[in-house]
Amino acid sequence: MTKKKLLGYFFTGITAFAAFIIVLAFLVILFDALKGGASRLSWEFLTAAPRKGMTEGGIFPAIYGTVLLVLIMTIVGIPFGTITAIYLSEYSNERSGVARWIRFAVSNLAGVPSIVFGLFGLGFFVQFLGSGIDAVVSPDEPVWGKPSLLWAAMTLAVLTLPVVIVSVDEALRNVPREYREASLALGATKWQTVWNVVLPNATGGILTGAILAVSRGAGEVAPLLFTGAAFFLPKLPNSLDDQFMQLGYHLYVLATQSVDVEATLPIQYATTLVLLALTFTLNLTAIIVRFQFRRKLVRA
């Protein structure tokens, strides 16, 4: 009996240990970033451009580029994702072929390696769409047929599409069926029901989807490697066909390709910290919004 009890402690123990490792790994990365970067962080670091071959100054252009990139990504991606989710949850017949194909495509899209999205962005957006537009608009010099802010943002929009679809779909499904029935019984059309009843009750979920997509998009670097990110630009991007600097890409290049890696180490850490602060704030907000939203629905 005691032997069995010991075995019990052992098995329970290893599962707890596994969980502990996850939390520990997270804390170690967080504290390391704080230790290495906190002292370098300053108002100037956030608002100034890099100087002296990246060894001094700040990372403002990278922050600006990241925000702009994610903003365009959201404007393109959220409507597409939300509408697809509306189709899945409100219009499609669960057993119909189309809905199953869309679901299958979405889960596949979520599993595609991010570097492949980069190739897709280059092959489809830059080479095909961009060069196609150029052939019509400005045959003399490439305007759209080169890596740019727009194409990078579109690539990220495609990459984050599954995130949006899945969380909006879940939110729509959580709206009680009685709401829809009440609306339809009052003579509203399907679209009126969706627009006036279902969507307002799912705003929390749509918001969560958007936040998660932004957080994912802000942290991705692989799809940007050849769709428009640049290591250093003397001025901020002010047009959709400009290249841009981005936080994650900045960190990647500083850490692997700068001339004096040791000298820029504090800057690398501080950049990491800014990137982490950005993604964590977004993720935590998503967690809180979802939590509040679920509670509201349960009460209703």
Add this chain to the structure above:
Amino acid sequence: MTTSTTKTLTATTSTTQKVNQTAKRLDRIAKNVIFGVSLVSISIILLILVFTFKEAKDVFFDAHVREEVLPTLIGTNWQPVSDSPKYGIIPLLIGTIKTTLIAMVLAVPIGVLSGLYSVMFAPKWTKEVLKPAVELVAGLPSVVIGFFALVVLSGWLQALTGSPFRLNALVGGVAISLTAIPIIFTIAEEALSAVPQSMKEASYALGATEWETAFYVVLPAAYPGIFAGVLLGLGRAFGETLIVLMATGNAAISSWSLLDSTRTLTATIGAEMAEVVFGDPHYNVLFLIGTFLFLFSMILNLIAEFYVKAKLLKKFRGG
């Protein structure tokens, strides 16, 4: 008096009818637009395949490129930039397999066991710490994990193993496991909590303890779902780019040693695509590797989706 009332009534009715008609028309338009947009969303997956392969197809269909690439493609030399370029992908495959295996050896037990902990043993407060922690780990940008592996983890592991190379497959693999763990945990946890209460109660009724029930009843019952999670985690691990680009040393050598520097398929695309000449055989080969990565992830998804779902349903419905 009466005529005017009738007039008003008729007017109201016709307005209502008009409103109804507009609403109906809007309803139809909305339905079609929504359907159309959804089709665009799913066609993206096809577009990815088409446009990745479009840039790769010359390897097979263009006589000049074929001659240059195919003879060396299944070789052990990856030297795309030289006078007689060689495109042997075997060292890259070995690199991918090595780092993925290391990642999975760590991620599967950690992910599954912590999932079991969360479902079976965890007190409420630890659950409330663990789950957001996992979500935050999932939210770590891979460039941050790569940076941590490059600057900190590589030093620790070098001290531990005494490897001559600071950056090697082991460092990359350990770091990648952090991206696979949240996926495996989340799906395993879902599968484990879907095991019917009656199964657990039956086990308790037969005198089994909590841990016996967890390991001998709940874990086996959730196996198909866990397997699906492992497959998706695997997909994430082998497709990881930034971490391997930063932390594995990027040497394309055919060595199975975990402590040698190594380079994966994904890292090769990431490192070389920016410098390649468009339309060059080298460019085509990089897209070919991309096509392969896409198809592999698709196959993993197919298995996870269909095989596992069918099995899971059968099990719980007893069919």
